Amino acid sequence: MRNSLLTAVLIFAVIFAIAVPTAAQNIPIDEITKITVEGNDYVSDFEILNAVKTEVGDQTDQEALRSDMQAVFELGYFSDVNIVFENFEGGLNVIFEVVENPVLREINISGNGDLYSEAEIKEALDLKLETVLNVKKMNENLKAFQEKMQDDGYILARYKDVNISEEGILTVEISPGYLDSIEISGNTKTKNDVILREMPIEAGDVINIKKIQRGYQNLHRLEFFENINPELQRVESEENLAKLVINLEEGQTGRLNFGGGYSSTDGWLGFVDVSEKNLFGNGQNISAKWQFGDTTTYSLNFYEPYLWQSDFSFGFSVYDRETERTNSDGDDYKRESRGGSITFGHPLPNDWRTSLRYRVQDTKEYWSDDSGIIYDNSLRSLTLGFRRDSTNNRFHPTSGSINDFEIEHAGGIVGGEMKFTKFNWDSRRYFHGFKNHALAVRMKLGLSEATTPLEGEEYDLGGSDSLRGYERSDFDYEDKANNNLLLFNIEYRIPLNESFTGVIFTDAGNVWEDRDSISLNDLYYGYGLGVRMNTPVGQLRLDYGWDEDQDGQLHFSIGNTF
Incomplete structure (x- = not known):
């Protein structure tokens, strides 16, 4: 029997509460000669009676019938279930009286704040129209969708109201928070x-x-x-x-660094480096550096991450570098390079960022006694770059990756005497190791198509930042140019305390003049141990590497290798 008006209003935080059906009272003790169902217009007798364990021929049992009534109710199709008895052929006819839920005609979703489309929510509810509303299934699916909202980060999202009208219109109102x-x-x-x-x-x-x-x-x-x-x-x-x-x-954002050292390529040198990462509290980065010795360098760098409060970034750099060198014949000469760059950047979807850089450099070599110019060349290039950084820590990552891809074109319509196109790919991946250890893996690939010699623009290999156990000069060949590079680095990093980290590393790489010569069977290998020390001026790095001939080489630098 159906009530003239049926409106079920369900309001809950996470899960609907299902009412307990009315228990049968004053059950007569007699043999059951028939079991029937009344009040069901849409749900079949078979489906209802399939949930009933009591059978014809059994004696009436209050607990068994109470359990059967609960089982019928838990099918989810009914707002009320009751049991009545009538005499039948010397026994009792047990009649399950049910009140069906409304037939679902329409589903209205509101208040979801565009978190999900209406179609996505209806798909999650998985309720069929023109069938009796199954409250049990609806509750289970609403609970699962609530968990999905939580997993997706909407931690305050909840159901504000769930209402089914007599006409079969289901309204679900979400409060996303x-x-x-x-x-x-x-x-x-x-x-x-x-x-x-x-x-x-x-x-x-x-x-x-x-x-x-x-x-x-x-x-x-x-x-x-x-x-x-x-x-x-x-x-x-x-x-x-x-x-x-x-x-x-x-924290402290301004730094003054100074020091000195020796390099096999640049000789003795000293430096003074002044930087401010948060200029006047505006988030801008500016730095100036003076390097002196056999190589003298003046440089100025500036970076604005949000140009005019937009998503575009802007940066520029200028430098003047002079180096005193000696050729294979023992003659002294000087190399001067002056230039700079302007860079614009913009974010892309999925944490990628793109940038466009215009670079200018004029290089001149002349004899130290001013007897004449040896080399005079100009470079003008455009570089299109793409970068994505998903690491969990900028300085000591233990998960995530960094991917950089650049295309640099010099000459032609860009100008300058040098003409080449370079493709550079640098990919780094970080993994959790034992306890608080970290495994860092890197692959670097550089390819070039040069129309003019890459004088000063060749790929460097060897030294503290690439192939340890070797010096950069080990790969400076007189009979070929370093136009292409392939490099692999693996480091296992072991924090010893807050100030020191131990490192075990293996490197492999080589440079080639022709791209067709690149081969994994033609790599040089290095391996060794290192230590990192955190200081107020940054991380100091000391590595000792061995080459394939077991010759050792000490490397000193600042910051992680990669």
Whole structure:
């Protein structure tokens, strides 16, 4: 029997509550001679009775019939189930009276905040129209969809209202949870807009914890702060709101570095390096360097990550370098290089970033006694680059990857006397090792198509940043040019304490003049041990590598190899 009006209103946080059916009262003790169903217009007798364990010929049993009534109710098709009895052929006819849920005619979704399309939500509910609404199945699917929203980062998302009308219209209203505001505290130097532009979420957006985590990583990469502590706080309101509070502790962003050393290619040298990563709290990076000795260099670099508050980045560099050298005949000469570059960048989907760089360089070689010019050349090039960094830590990554791809073209319509096209690919991958150890793997490939000699633009191999155990001069051939490069590096990094990290490494690589000569069977190998030390001026790196002839070579540098 159906009530004249049936409206089931289900409001819940995560899971619907299913009411317990009315228990049969004052069950007479007698033999069951028949079992029937009444009130079902759409659900078949067979499907209902298939859930009933009691059989014809059994004696009536209160607990057994209560269990059968619960089993029928849990089919999900009914808003009420009851049992009545009538005499039949010397025994009892057990009648299961059911009240069917409405036939589902329409599903309306509201309040989802464009998190998912209506079609996606209906697919997740998996309810068929023109059939009796199965509340059990609906509850299970709504619970699964709630878990999906949580897994996708919508941690405040919940069901605000679920309603099925007599006409069979199911309404599902979702409250996704919105960000009321962002509060920043502790930033004494860095401006608020510099911090907020790193957050991929703003007031009024649906709260997604993954976006907040990505914003935390962006702020961490800036290296402006000693500590960053973002937290969500509920806002007292009838709406599903929360505010994001970002607690910061400013760090040291300006540095003055100086030192000296010896290089087999550049001889004795000293340097003074001044840099500021957060100029006037605007997030701009500027640095100036003076290197003196057998090589004298002056350079100035500037980088603006958000040009005029847009998504475009801008950077420029200028330099003047003079080197004193001696040729194979013992004659002294000087090499002068002056130039600079301008670079524009823009983000791409999936954390990729593209950049376009215009580079200018004029190079001249002349005898130290001013007796004449040996070499005079100009370079003008355009470089299109693509980069993606998904590492979990900028300086000590244990997961993620870095991928760089560049195409550089010089000459032709770009100008300059040098003419070439270079393709450079640098791919790095990081893995968790034993305990807090890390495994780092790198592959670097450089290919060039040169119309003019790559004087000063050849690929370098050997030394602290590429093939350890060898010096760069080991691959400077007089009879061929280093037009192509292939390099592999593997490091296993073992943190010893907060200041020191031990490293075991293996390197393999070579350079070739012709691309057709590139072969994995023609690689040079190096291996060795190293240590990294964290200092106020950066990470110092000391490696000792052996070549294939077991000859050892000490390498000293600053920062990770890759």
